[in-house]
Each structure stands twice: as structure tokens, then as C-alpha cells.
Amino acid sequence: MVISEKNTERNILLIDCLDAKGLVPKATNVIFKHGLNIERNQEFVDQADEHFFMRSEIVGTADRELLLADLAEAMPQDANIRLKEKRKKRIVILATKEYHCLGDLLTRHQFGDLNAEILAVVSNHEHLRDYCEKFGIPYHYVPTQGIGREEHERAVLDTLEAYDFEYLVLAKYMRILSSEFIRHFEHRIVNIHHSFLPAFIGANPYRQAYDRGVKIIGATAHIVTDDLDEGPIIYQDVTPVDHSFSPKEMARAGRDVEKIVLAKALKIVFEDRCFISGNKTIIMR
Amino acid sequence: MVISEKNTERNILLIDCLDAKGLVPKATNVIFKHGLNIERNQEFVDQADEHFFMRSEIVGTADRELLLADLAEAMPQDANIRLKEKRKKRIVILATKEYHCLGDLLTRHQFGDLNAEILAVVSNHEHLRDYCEKFGIPYHYVPTQGIGREEHERAVLDTLEAYDFEYLVLAKYMRILSSEFIRHFEHRIVNIHHSFLPAFIGANPYRQAYDRGVKIIGATAHIVTDDLDEGPIIYQDVTPVDHSFSPKEMARAGRDVEKIVLAKALKIVFEDRCFISGNKTIIMR
Amino acid sequence: MVISEKNTERNILLIDCLDAKGLVPKATNVIFKHGLNIERNQEFVDQADEHFFMRSEIVGTADRELLLADLAEAMPQDANIRLKEKRKKRIVILATKEYHCLGDLLTRHQFGDLNAEILAVVSNHEHLRDYCEKFGIPYHYVPTQGIGREEHERAVLDTLEAYDFEYLVLAKYMRILSSEFIRHFEHRIVNIHHSFLPAFIGANPYRQAYDRGVKIIGATAHIVTDDLDEGPIIYQDVTPVDHSFSPKEMARAGRDVEKIVLAKALKIVFEDRCFISGNKTIIMR
Amino acid sequence: MVISEKNTERNILLIDCLDAKGLVPKATNVIFKHGLNIERNQEFVDQADEHFFMRSEIVGTADRELLLADLAEAMPQDANIRLKEKRKKRIVILATKEYHCLGDLLTRHQFGDLNAEILAVVSNHEHLRDYCEKFGIPYHYVPTQGIGREEHERAVLDTLEAYDFEYLVLAKYMRILSSEFIRHFEHRIVNIHHSFLPAFIGANPYRQAYDRGVKIIGATAHIVTDDLDEGPIIYQDVTPVDHSFSPKEMARAGRDVEKIVLAKALKIVFEDRCFISGNKTIIMR
Structure with a gap:
């Protein structure tokens, strides 16, 4: 009824x-x-x-x-x-230098169109501070210089401690997370991967796509698990490209599909439609 | 379990x-x-x-x-x-002159890949007889010459009488069916429409698409009801085109999307996934 | 070479x-x-x-x-x-209340990823002022209260006078422009239409889409000409929906496709790839 | 003019x-x-x-x-x-057991809708003989039992000798071709690959896709070169799937995208729109 x-x-x-x-x-x-x-x-x-x-x-x-x-x-x-x-989730976003996914989420958030409250942004660079602060979102710069991964992750964890969040969103966070870090937030980290997984794992995916002469590029949003780029897939989509696209133009086309794929995956997760079953998801409509 | x-x-x-x-x-x-x-x-x-x-x-x-x-x-x-x-449905196909949807269904059927048994093909032309008979499917030519719509439909009904079918599939059947005819088979007639409905209703849809300079053409499979081209939509898809496509090439691209859309819609219907709710469908996954 | x-x-x-x-x-x-x-x-x-x-x-x-x-x-x-x-174009954006297309363009612009310099935003509402001013873009509110269309358009023209722009981008500008206004900027106004044209012309397109039970919704970017919603189409794309989408959720899905379609169309226009041929475009790759 | x-x-x-x-x-x-x-x-x-x-x-x-x-x-x-x-190309098709690509090409051919003349079908199985002969296309069964790859390829070459063809189309031909065989027909062999390359290279691609829980499956048509599955890509496309698809249903969805991708790639090749540039194609519109 x-x-x-x-x-x-x-x-x-x-x-x-x-x-x-x-x-x-x-x-x-x-x-x-x-x-x-x-x-x-x-x-x-x-x-x-x-x-x-x-x-x-x-x-x-x-x-x-x-x-x-x-x-x-x-x-x-x-x-x-x-x-x-049924309510807005509380999230923290991890980002690096790229603006497109973060910008998309912050703009949706600003106009009440993201099913979440963004508590903070944490980054290993200063690049996006100015943008985040325009929207009044706390920005935490956790530098990596002169310290190892373990120490850096500890600093990130310390920063996160201040926030009572439910999900961690990796909006083009370009650091590999350790198993130990991930275990703190089991099934609560969502990542956007610069490719139609399982293709083009690794660095420079758009250079790889260019070199291979693909006619379609894609993006994959997934739950982060121990296996890098191998967690359960939530959503994927693609966009057509052709020989006239340089690696730079492929990356630009990729940015558009990445930000939409991440947003659609987050909608699924934030509406509690996503079960994890081993290495796969069951998405309820 | x-x-x-x-x-x-x-x-x-x-x-x-x-x-x-x-x-x-x-x-x-x-x-x-x-x-x-x-x-x-x-x-x-x-x-x-x-x-x-x-x-x-x-x-x-x-x-x-x-x-x-x-x-x-x-x-x-x-x-x-x-x-x-849960078993194969029994169907009769109505067609006119175009081969692509019928050919696709007959080929799937031949290799056990259509969730249906094709009992017969009925057409207002002789064009497709040779093709159908290759596959051993009875072909009934019901000519329209010299008779009115009512009389023609009566002749089609007479032909259908011989078959104990559950669904009637209009695979590019280019005759408008009367309300009376449709009432015989309520919610049991599936049509493929040459367009991304509700656009381009009427004749020469690819000429219309060309004249309008669209960048995408589509196809719509729907349940046939009284309102011509207005029945509940089961499935739709599109394919990109550009200025270099002549109306003929648009039609050719349209044929590919039409045949796949019809096949996907029939899979939904034959698996009993499709409820009718007023003028809409509820598709269960 | x-x-x-x-x-x-x-x-x-x-x-x-x-x-x-x-x-x-x-x-x-x-x-x-x-x-x-x-x-x-x-x-x-x-x-x-x-x-x-x-x-x-x-x-x-x-x-x-x-x-x-x-x-x-x-x-x-x-x-x-x-x-x-080959250089960045100078543009002015017209908007009303909806944030998604404007937000997307301003964010790209902020990070040097729009092939244009945004000189100003003109709107018939105050809703988006705060957002625009975050990015340091001049925002001109041209109210419509108590004046007719002709007078309002004159006020808009007066405002535009201050800017030496090449293109006018209608980023969900919800006012119908007069032929006279359009003639000032022949082939220099780009609009994003809330539908896969020619379907669902008019108001409440997502309500129309919901009522019709469509399985796909789309968006169309076009050059503005005298015929409302009938100008040459630059780019179109679609996104799937289903019966579980309310009109509000359809509109939300529509926003994502609208903003990407507008951005892709502007890339084509700003790279001088778009010829106008009568009511159609010729898009050179 | x-x-x-x-x-x-x-x-x-x-x-x-x-x-x-x-x-x-x-x-x-x-x-x-x-x-x-x-x-x-x-x-x-x-x-x-x-x-x-x-x-x-x-x-x-x-x-x-x-x-x-x-x-x-x-x-x-x-x-x-x-x-x-500018005329129809002469082709020979190599197939194995799967019907969908071959069936699609033969049906298009039958109705004058393939820009090619199919001279013959060569297969390492008898499965498709009956279907091909319905269409009056010569069918050559070249068995592999009891002989090595080299000998089998020689037998295929002997069979091909009778035909003056320009392109060899691998319509789900499930044998790996030797470099020597390929060299006979440089840039003249077109293959359809059961995946969105470079993902899922190897056997049982739909099982792989199922195990990985992908949300999209694709197909890739490419020119065959020495590097297995690594030749220049002509065309790619995808289709959505979800957790409710069994490996068998993924394969079925895959068949639809495979046959359309192959047909679109052949249209490009047969209209002489495809240059080979190293490991990539340049596709002229």
C-alpha cells in the first residue's frame, strides 16, 4: 500500500x-x-x-x-x-589532482542532487583545495613527501577519525591503498576506475587505449577490496572514440564517462541497492 | 533453494x-x-x-x-x-516485404535460440515465401487486392484459426490493424516500430529522420493496442547516424536496431516478465 | 606535414x-x-x-x-x-534555475577543460548567482516581472552589449526567444533540449516520458533558429530508464544526459566542425 | 559535382x-x-x-x-x-559451429543487403552445412581429426584456391590461424572477437565475464595479424548485462552484439573506408 x-x-x-x-x-x-x-x-x-x-x-x-x-x-x-x-548517507571523498569526478559530486551536492552529505575531502595534493573551499567543504591535505605508504595511510586515517562517515568515495584518488587500510572500511569504499575493466589495468590507460586503437573507451565503478582493480563492479559505461582522438582527447572523453559512471554507482550504493556476493554485486532495482 | x-x-x-x-x-x-x-x-x-x-x-x-x-x-x-x-511460447508471425526482423527470428528459431515455436508466417505479399520455406515454416499469403480492410482481416483471422498460438508477432507488418482485430488478441500482439517512439509516427520514418538531420535513430517494440503506435512500450534502443547517411543508409542502420529491439522485447514477453499497466509496461528482471 | x-x-x-x-x-x-x-x-x-x-x-x-x-x-x-x-571561443551563457548544465560548463571552464572563455552568465532568475560568483563569473539578473517578452529581450540585449562574444549558450534557458532576438546572432546560439527531439516537444517532458512509459530518454543539442526546437541538430544521446523511475527520477537521469550532450555539442561548435545546411548540420571530424 | x-x-x-x-x-x-x-x-x-x-x-x-x-x-x-x-566485394566465410554471425551475413546477402558476394563457407565442422545450403552457398567441410594444424591449414588453403575472393571473414571461426596462413591474406582477414578487447582474451569469455561480474559485455571486429586478438580494431560495441544473467544468457546477449559489430565492420571494410596504420585503423567516414 x-x-x-x-x-x-x-x-x-x-x-x-x-x-x-x-x-x-x-x-x-x-x-x-x-x-x-x-x-x-x-x-x-x-x-x-x-x-x-x-x-x-x-x-x-x-x-x-x-x-x-x-x-x-x-x-x-x-x-x-x-x-x-532511507536517508542521505554521510561520505568523505578522497581525491588527488583531477577535478572532474570531484567537481561533479560537489556540484550535485550543492544543489541537493546527491543522495549524500559530503563531510570532507582528503587529498594528497593541494590542487583541488580552492575548488572545494568555494563550496565550503573542509579540505584536508595529507602530503606524501618524505614518508612511506604506511605512514601516509596512518595520517589519512587520523584525518578521517574526525568524521562519522558511512562511505569513502575515491574520486580519482591515485594512490594504491593497502589491504590493512581497506579492511577498516570493508565494502564501504567505492572507486572509479579509468577503464572498462578488466581492460587496461595500470598506468596511462588512455595512452594504452590510444596505442591499441580502440573504438570505445569505458569506465568502471567498483567496491574496493584487497585485489587492486578487482573488486565487485557496480556500474560500467562506455563512450565511442576514433583514430582522430589523441591520448589527451581520449582522456577528455574518458573524464565524461568516468564522472557519470561514478555518480550512477553512488546512486545505487546510497539507495542500498547493492549486495556484495563474493567478487560480484547483486544490484536490486 | x-x-x-x-x-x-x-x-x-x-x-x-x-x-x-x-x-x-x-x-x-x-x-x-x-x-x-x-x-x-x-x-x-x-x-x-x-x-x-x-x-x-x-x-x-x-x-x-x-x-x-x-x-x-x-x-x-x-x-x-x-x-x-516456463516453456517455449507458440507464435505466429505477420510480415509484409521486409526481411530483417523475420530473418532474424527464423534464424534464431532454427538454432533453438528463440524462446518460442514459430507455427506459421502470414503475409500480405509473396516476397518472403521463399525464405520462410527454406526453414520449413508454413507461409500463408493473404492478398489485399480488390478487398477492403475488414475483408482482409477476416481472411487473416480465418488463416490464424488453424493455429493454437499464444502471441502474434508483427515483424514489420505494414498494415494498420482494426480495433476489432486487436480485441481478439488482447495484450498478445507485439509490434516493432520503425522509430524511437513517440518521434516520427507515420510513413517514411527514415526520410523524416534524414530531413530532420537527427544524429540518432531508434526502434521501439510495443504491445499493440487500439491506439496505433501508442501501445505499452516493452523495449527501445538507438544507433548513431550522421549527415553522411542517406535515407537509404539510415533505413539500413534502422533495420539492425529494429531486429535486435524486437528480439529483446520478445525475450521479455516470452519469459513472462512483462505486465501491462494502463498504457505502460512493468518489466520484471 | x-x-x-x-x-x-x-x-x-x-x-x-x-x-x-x-x-x-x-x-x-x-x-x-x-x-x-x-x-x-x-x-x-x-x-x-x-x-x-x-x-x-x-x-x-x-x-x-x-x-x-x-x-x-x-x-x-x-x-x-x-x-x-584555432583558439578558445568567447561565450555568454543564458540560464534560468536549473544548475546541471551551467555547473558542468563552469567546472570545466575553471579547470581549463572547456574550449571557451565564459564572459558572463545572464539569467531571468537569481537562483544561480551564488554558484556563478563562486567562480568569479559576472552574473546578470534580468527580471521578467511586470514586463513583456519584447521588453525583456531588449534588456537582455542591452546586457549582452557589454560583451564581445562569439556564441550564446542556452544552458536550460527556459524562455522562448523571439525571431528578432535570434536574428541578432544567426547560427551563433546553441540550445540543449530536454528530449530526444523530435519527441516530447513542449512542457514537462519527463512527465510526458513517464506517462508514455518510455524505456529510453534523451537530449538534443541544436543551433537555435526561428522554429522553436526545430533548429539543426548538433548532437544527441540517450540513457535507459524503466518503470521504476518516477518523473522526478527521469528528470534526474535526464540532467546527466543533457549536460554531457551540451558539452559534446559545444566541443564540436568551438572546434569549428559544424556547418549549417538548411535545417541540418554537417559535422566534420 | x-x-x-x-x-x-x-x-x-x-x-x-x-x-x-x-x-x-x-x-x-x-x-x-x-x-x-x-x-x-x-x-x-x-x-x-x-x-x-x-x-x-x-x-x-x-x-x-x-x-x-x-x-x-x-x-x-x-x-x-x-x-x-565501388562494387560488391567477393568473400569467403570461415565458421565453426556457432550460427549467429554466419546466419546474419547469409540473410543480409540473400536480400541484397550485404555489400559483398559470398562465394563459399569453409568450416571445420558439419554443423552449419544444412543452413548454408538452404541459401545455395557452397559449404566445404575441412575436418581436423587426426591431422596437425599445419596440415589442416594446407587443406583449407587448397579449398580456398578455387575461389577468387578479396576478403576472408572469420564468422566465429574457433581455430587459431598460423602466421604463415595469415601472411597469404595480409590485411584481408576480418575477425569478430567475443569480447570488448583487450578484455577477456582466451577461452570461455562469457564465463570470465560472469565470474568477474561485469555490467557490460562487448564485441570487437578486427583485422587479423600475426598477434592473436591483437590486430587493428575496426569496430566495437557493447550491451548491458546484470547479475541475473547466467554465463549462457551472457553468451546469448553476446551473440547479438557480435553479429551487429561484425556486420558494421564489414560495411566499413567493403566500402574501402579502412586504412591500416601499424596496429591501428584509420576509418574514413
Whole structure:
């Protein structure tokens, strides 16, 4: 039953567990008994892993703790159950020198069109400070000169400590993150990769694309995991190029597709539509 | 729970009705009590109409009549409940002179790659007889010369009578069908339209596109309803063109997008993923 | 012959006229005799109009007046010959309330990634002043209250008088311009249209798209002529949507495609790749 | 000057050589002196290699030998000059078991919509014989059992000997060709690769795509050179997929993009729009 958005609480319920019979009725019975309405429900069983995934958009004032307790009882013991309020996420952005993804996010944010609150920008360069400060976003420069990766990451972690954020967005952050750093924010770091993965891993992707004479270039937004450039893919898109594009012009075309791909991936993540299943994502519409 | 495809029955359950609280648990409880497993479930509430749609892919040997009776009891009185076996659909194709959509469907069919059995092709011209007969598909020529539309449609209906088909596919059938004809096959006729609807309705769409100097041409597959070219859209896609394309070359580029769009739309329809909601479709993934 | 970009002048020569034999050798002989090198040359004859179009990218220090005089002598009397320096164009942007196209252009401009110098923004609302002023771009508010269209356009023209601009970019400027206004800047106004033209002309395009249940929405950048929304199309692109998109979400998806389409069209225009031929464009690569 | 297509000869002139000043006027002067008209002319200088490429579409009855001799005199000594009649190419297709690319080409061919005459199909399997023979195309089965690659290739070459073809089209031919075989047909073999190159090189590309959880799959048509899957790319395109696609469904989606990409690439090649420049193509529009 659809009720006016104004006076009603809205939550997203995410459940995943090993598949078994009757999971959909068991979970939705609990929701129903709590007097809540399911406005959108999507369930998917990954046949390869026999794993069950369900996303429910539920409307009504929920007694969150009791609801979670009842769901935990109804679902299998291994079930991963999360109840998320439908609201803006709190994020911190990591960037380096390139402006396009950051600029796009800050502009959306400024006009209330990003489903998130940007708490701060952290960068290993000063290049983007001026731009960020135009928008009143705190900018933290964490230099890398004269220190090792470990020390630099510690400094970044110290900086992040001040912020109660849910997601870390790598908006063309050009440093490789250690496994240890990533483990602090499991499944909470989103990266935009300068290529249609798995092609052109590594440095100078547009030079590589030019040298290879490709007719299409792409971009990939993914969850960051231990394996560099190998985390679960959230969204990808491409744009056509041709022989008349220099590497510089390819990079320019790439910037447009990168910023849109990152924004679309963040929309998916911030609306709690993205399950992680091993090295893949399940995206619920 | 996922069970090997070989020894198991698979059905698609489609339910739609006015939205109310508890519909998902009510319907899925019935499925569970029948000992059936839900492998994929997608529910959507159209907020504008307060209408509920659910598609469930269920596995296990079903007592179909009892299941439908129990569902009818559990669901609201107005509910539209359909239980469809997961199998190839039986179709008849209507065509005129153009080969590309028909050729694509017949070739897929020949290699078991169309989710349908093509029972026959009916045409108002003889042009495609030779091609169809290569594939052993019965070809019925229903001429229009010297008779009115009504009489011609009656002759087509007479021809169709011999076939127990579920869908009628208009693969570039260039005759306008009367409301009366369409009413015989409500929501069971799929058409491919030579344009990115709602643009370029009418004759010579590629000439129109050329005259307008468009940079993209498209195609639209839709359910046929009373309103010519105005039925619910199932799938659309586009392809880029430029000033160097003559109207003839635009038509050629259009043929490629038309045949792929029709094939993708038919895959959706034949897998029972398409609900009709007024003048729109709800496509379940 | 390619010479290092640093120390060399680069010009774009654009010629169009009724087609005749020998136009390519005649024009290129003149260029050769002036000691200039052609790095890229593209010629196209529109067969419908028997009209000849040629764009040459030429390198070397040109005696511009003598070159133009020699070309005028070599070419037919009706020939339209333009020699343009390869450099950033000077532009003024007209906007209303929507931020996305303006924000995209200002951000590119800020980082030297727009092939133009933005001289000013003129708007019939105050909404975007704050954003523009962050970037130090003069913002002129020309209110419409209590005055007619004619008077408002005169006020806009007065404001524009202060700027020596080459192109006027309508970045979601939601006022209809009079023929008289347009005539001041023939072929020098670029508009972004909220739709895949010719579909959904008029107000509330995303509502129209939603009501029609389209599976794709698009955007069209075009040269502004007398016929509203009917000027020569420069660039178009689309993005997929589905039944789960509300009109608001369709508009949001539309914003992304609008801003990229406008930016790509402006790149074409600012690089002098766009000929106008009646109601169509010829885009040279 | 555009003259009616009926009574006029049309040729494509292709010239490439080291760049130098005055090449366009020199070449086009010769064409003009022969009384021929240039209807479309495109020149491009690859800045990295300082190499000049020009494609001219010329209309009028040419004294081919004299024209070529005059061009050879006017152009630098190293120039590669080819004059090609605008007509259907003669081709032989190599296939294995998959039907989709072959079926698409044979159907286009049957209805006069392929810019080529298919002389024969050669396969290492019998699977497609029945389909080819429906269309009256000679089918040669060259088995691989009990013989080495060298011997098999010799048998294929012997089979090809009977045909005076210009291009060899690999329509999902699943055998790796030796350098020696390829050298017989330099720049005359076109392949369709089951991936958005350079991603997913090797066997089971759709399994790889599934395991990686990609959101887009693509296809690449390229000229075959010594380096397996590394020849110059002619055309690429992609199609969206998601987590609900099994490897089998990804392959099915892949087939649609493969057949269209191959057809578009062949259109480019058969219209003599494709120059080879090292490991890249220059595609003239």
C-alpha cells in the first residue's frame, strides 16, 4: 500500500543467507505482523552459490529493534540482516589532482542532487583545495613527501577519525591503498576506475587505449577490496572514440564517462541497492 | 533453494491487483505451503495507480489447480492471477516485404535460440515465401487486392484459426490493424516500430529522420493496442547516424536496431516478465 | 606535414558553395602556394542540395587577408569562405534555475577543460548567482516581472552589449526567444533540449516520458533558429530508464544526459566542425 | 559535382605515404585534370607517425591506368596508391559451429543487403552445412581429426584456391590461424572477437565475464595479424548485462552484439573506408 511520503518512515531491509525454502514468506510475514507495508520487494537466488538475497522497501513506523529481533528469529542463523533508514548517507571523498569526478559530486551536492552529505575531502595534493573551499567543504591535505605508504595511510586515517562517515568515495584518488587500510572500511569504499575493466589495468590507460586503437573507451565503478582493480563492479559505461582522438582527447572523453559512471554507482550504493556476493554485486532495482 | 533444472518443474506466477498490506507474505505463504521454492521474486507497487505487481519464479512440482485456488482465496477478489509454465511460447508471425526482423527470428528459431515455436508466417505479399520455406515454416499469403480492410482481416483471422498460438508477432507488418482485430488478441500482439517512439509516427520514418538531420535513430517494440503506435512500450534502443547517411543508409542502420529491439522485447514477453499497466509496461528482471 | 604545436599558427578554413568540379584542388592549391600545410581535410557534397562543404585544418603562418583574397578568386562567386584561428571561443551563457548544465560548463571552464572563455552568465532568475560568483563569473539578473517578452529581450540585449562574444549558450534557458532576438546572432546560439527531439516537444517532458512509459530518454543539442526546437541538430544521446523511475527520477537521469550532450555539442561548435545546411548540420571530424 | 548514380562510374582512391606539404592539391589536381569529380574526400595526418592518409570518392569514367600513372608521378615515391571500383566485394566465410554471425551475413546477402558476394563457407565442422545450403552457398567441410594444424591449414588453403575472393571473414571461426596462413591474406582477414578487447582474451569469455561480474559485455571486429586478438580494431560495441544473467544468457546477449559489430565492420571494410596504420585503423567516414 502506498502512503504519502510526507508523514511516513521508510526503511530498506536487506537480507542475505544460504538459500532455503520459504525465506520470502518467513521474512515478509514478520514485516506484515509489524504492521508495515512492502512497497518494493526484490529477491534473487544466486544459483552458483545457492545464496539468497532480498531487498525490501518498507513503509510505516517501525520498532526497529523488535523488528530486527523477530527477523533474526525467523531467518536462518547465518542470515545477514540489515535495516537501513532511507536517508542521505554521510561520505568523505578522497581525491588527488583531477577535478572532474570531484567537481561533479560537489556540484550535485550543492544543489541537493546527491543522495549524500559530503563531510570532507582528503587529498594528497593541494590542487583541488580552492575548488572545494568555494563550496565550503573542509579540505584536508595529507602530503606524501618524505614518508612511506604506511605512514601516509596512518595520517589519512587520523584525518578521517574526525568524521562519522558511512562511505569513502575515491574520486580519482591515485594512490594504491593497502589491504590493512581497506579492511577498516570493508565494502564501504567505492572507486572509479579509468577503464572498462578488466581492460587496461595500470598506468596511462588512455595512452594504452590510444596505442591499441580502440573504438570505445569505458569506465568502471567498483567496491574496493584487497585485489587492486578487482573488486565487485557496480556500474560500467562506455563512450565511442576514433583514430582522430589523441591520448589527451581520449582522456577528455574518458573524464565524461568516468564522472557519470561514478555518480550512477553512488546512486545505487546510497539507495542500498547493492549486495556484495563474493567478487560480484547483486544490484536490486 | 536451487534445484537442478533437469528433473524439476518451473512455473512463473504473475499476480496483480489493487495494492493492500500483506500481499507479499500472503501470496508467498501459499507457495511455501505447497512445498514450492521461490527462486526469483520481484514485486513493484505503481505509486500513481496504487497497483501491486508480483512475478515469482517457482520451482517444484505444483498441483496447479489447487495452487491457483489457494492463491485466489488468499489474494484480494480483484486479483489477476496467472500461473505459466516456463516453456517455449507458440507464435505466429505477420510480415509484409521486409526481411530483417523475420530473418532474424527464423534464424534464431532454427538454432533453438528463440524462446518460442514459430507455427506459421502470414503475409500480405509473396516476397518472403521463399525464405520462410527454406526453414520449413508454413507461409500463408493473404492478398489485399480488390478487398477492403475488414475483408482482409477476416481472411487473416480465418488463416490464424488453424493455429493454437499464444502471441502474434508483427515483424514489420505494414498494415494498420482494426480495433476489432486487436480485441481478439488482447495484450498478445507485439509490434516493432520503425522509430524511437513517440518521434516520427507515420510513413517514411527514415526520410523524416534524414530531413530532420537527427544524429540518432531508434526502434521501439510495443504491445499493440487500439491506439496505433501508442501501445505499452516493452523495449527501445538507438544507433548513431550522421549527415553522411542517406535515407537509404539510415533505413539500413534502422533495420539492425529494429531486429535486435524486437528480439529483446520478445525475450521479455516470452519469459513472462512483462505486465501491462494502463498504457505502460512493468518489466520484471 | 606535422609541425610541433608550440611555435606554429593553426587555422581552420571553412568553405561551402554550390558544388562544381575541381573545388578541392582549386582551394588546396591556394593553401599550398601560401606555404601552408593541411593537417586534416574533410570534404562532403550533400547530394540532395548539390552543395559542397570543406573543412581544412591548416598549419603555418598565414597572411590571412591575402589568403582569403586568393581563395575568393579561386572559388565560385557564391562561396562562403571563413578562416578561423584555432583558439578558445568567447561565450555568454543564458540560464534560468536549473544548475546541471551551467555547473558542468563552469567546472570545466575553471579547470581549463572547456574550449571557451565564459564572459558572463545572464539569467531571468537569481537562483544561480551564488554558484556563478563562486567562480568569479559576472552574473546578470534580468527580471521578467511586470514586463513583456519584447521588453525583456531588449534588456537582455542591452546586457549582452557589454560583451564581445562569439556564441550564446542556452544552458536550460527556459524562455522562448523571439525571431528578432535570434536574428541578432544567426547560427551563433546553441540550445540543449530536454528530449530526444523530435519527441516530447513542449512542457514537462519527463512527465510526458513517464506517462508514455518510455524505456529510453534523451537530449538534443541544436543551433537555435526561428522554429522553436526545430533548429539543426548538433548532437544527441540517450540513457535507459524503466518503470521504476518516477518523473522526478527521469528528470534526474535526464540532467546527466543533457549536460554531457551540451558539452559534446559545444566541443564540436568551438572546434569549428559544424556547418549549417538548411535545417541540418554537417559535422566534420 | 553530384551526377546521377545510374550512368556513372564511381571509384574509391586510397593514398597513404609519409606526410609532406602539398599532397592534397597534388593528388586532387590529377583527379581534376582527368575530368573526374570528387564527391567525398577525407584526409588525415597521423601526428605520431607523420603519415598521410586520404580517401577520395570520385565520379566519372576513369582511364584507370593513366590515372594511376599520373598519381604515382605526382605523389612521393613511397606512396601506396589504390584505385578501387565501388562494387560488391567477393568473400569467403570461415565458421565453426556457432550460427549467429554466419546466419546474419547469409540473410543480409540473400536480400541484397550485404555489400559483398559470398562465394563459399569453409568450416571445420558439419554443423552449419544444412543452413548454408538452404541459401545455395557452397559449404566445404575441412575436418581436423587426426591431422596437425599445419596440415589442416594446407587443406583449407587448397579449398580456398578455387575461389577468387578479396576478403576472408572469420564468422566465429574457433581455430587459431598460423602466421604463415595469415601472411597469404595480409590485411584481408576480418575477425569478430567475443569480447570488448583487450578484455577477456582466451577461452570461455562469457564465463570470465560472469565470474568477474561485469555490467557490460562487448564485441570487437578486427583485422587479423600475426598477434592473436591483437590486430587493428575496426569496430566495437557493447550491451548491458546484470547479475541475473547466467554465463549462457551472457553468451546469448553476446551473440547479438557480435553479429551487429561484425556486420558494421564489414560495411566499413567493403566500402574501402579502412586504412591500416601499424596496429591501428584509420576509418574514413
